[in-house]
Amino acid sequence: MIWLPTAQKLNEAADILKRGGIGAIPTETVYGLAADALNPIAVARIFEAKNRPVFNPLIVHMPDAGLLPLISTIDLSRIDSLIHRFWPGPLTLVVPKRSVVPGITTGDRESVAVRVPAHPIARHLIAAAGGFLAAPSANPSNYLSPTRADHVEHQLSDRIDFILDGGPCRVGVESTIVSLLGPVPVLLRHGGLSTDALRQFLPDLEERHAPSAHHQPLAPGQLAVHYSPSTPLAFWEGQPVTGSETGFISWSHLPEDPAVRVFRLSEHQDLTEAAARLFSILHDLDRAGLKRIVVERVPETGLGRAIMDRLKRAVAGHVHV
Structure with a gap:
């Protein structure tokens, strides 16, 4: 089930993803459970494998920032310095989406969470698979995020098509998420990029608390109970x-x-x-x-x-x- 990232296995993984399959891929943050972000049937397999609530949006991963206009209407001049500094890297931006992105990927919102991972295997595979992969953490919903391939194998091996082993994750926690939907940027999730670093480029950054049980999250990782082991x-x-x-x-x-x-x-x-x-x-x-x-x-x-x-x-x- 665990594959070394040889050229042959990377091609196989890309073919599986283009055909609507799902598999675990390494990133610098945690291992992600990847599917074609623009294929609603493939994305539905992510939710099924993770037993994830369908209202919880996914992050779309791209190989480079140049593809962003294909899935978002955001004015690139507004974020040019930000993405030039922090992409590739552990920063996710929530931006207005284009209609090409299906509602199941975004929690049925008119926005999409996007990032460019700083892992060469991930970016190579994303490009080979079509350019846009939805990839939440490769674990059952609310359980511990995986930072090694064997973590994924222990939790999801019988539910997915492959696991690419890219070694231990360098950052080890999920990406920082910032919403750019309003006039003021809003921090939605602390993560692998510190807020101190962000404020150098976003001095007006505001922080938003997790949504209540009656409100849907704007981004992943906002649920009050999350990342839990089975042991008390x-x-x-x-x-x-x-x-x-x-x-x-x-x-x-x-x-x-x-x-x-x-x-x-x-x-x-x-x-x-x-x-x-x-x-x-x-x-x-x-x-x-x-x-x-x-x-x-x-x-x-x-x-x-x-x-x-x-x-x-x-x-x-x-x-x-």
Whole structure:
């Protein structure tokens, strides 16, 4: 099921996608579950494989920014400096769509989320498959995002047509999402590009809280419960952490009990390294047969905002441990 990205396998994968198939592809953020974004039947297979709510929009991935006018009516002069600086990379923009993009791809909205990934295998495959791939994270809906090919194989291997192995994801958390639908840019999701970097180009950037249960999300990753492991997960509140059936994700604190299964996000408190390791650590602990996972908070600065966004949504899926 897992394919090495040889020229032959890349051609096979492109042919499968052009015929309406679905498969997992590597990006710099997380592995994506890809289908032809302009083929509604193929996109429907993504929702079926992930058991994803159909109102939750998908991100359309392109090999380069030059294709954007084919699927969006946005004035390119408005975003030229932004995409020149951050594409390819972990930035998704929500822009007005053209009618060629089917409603199932956009959650039936008149907007589309788009980005150019910074992974050469992804961009090569997207171009070979027609130029536009919808690719949400390659995992069952609300579960941990995959940052290695074996994560995908463990979760979705019997539901998809192929898994391309591009190695561990360099960024490790999903893209930052910004809406450009109104006069003021709005941050919809923290991600692999820090808001500090964005504000250098978007000084008027505003932040929008997650939609309530009665409102549909404008972009992926806005649901209150998301990114959750199967094992009960909670934040560390300073209490003793004990027992061989407990996993602990450490930022700076180390439990005194040597029986606790401990993973450090970063030995040197490096938020970039912590973001890259987060989902991989959660996957490993979730497969370890533990009764509970306890995680230490990280500073909410830079990429720490994206890490804490993912952890808060993951913890929300578990009332207590």
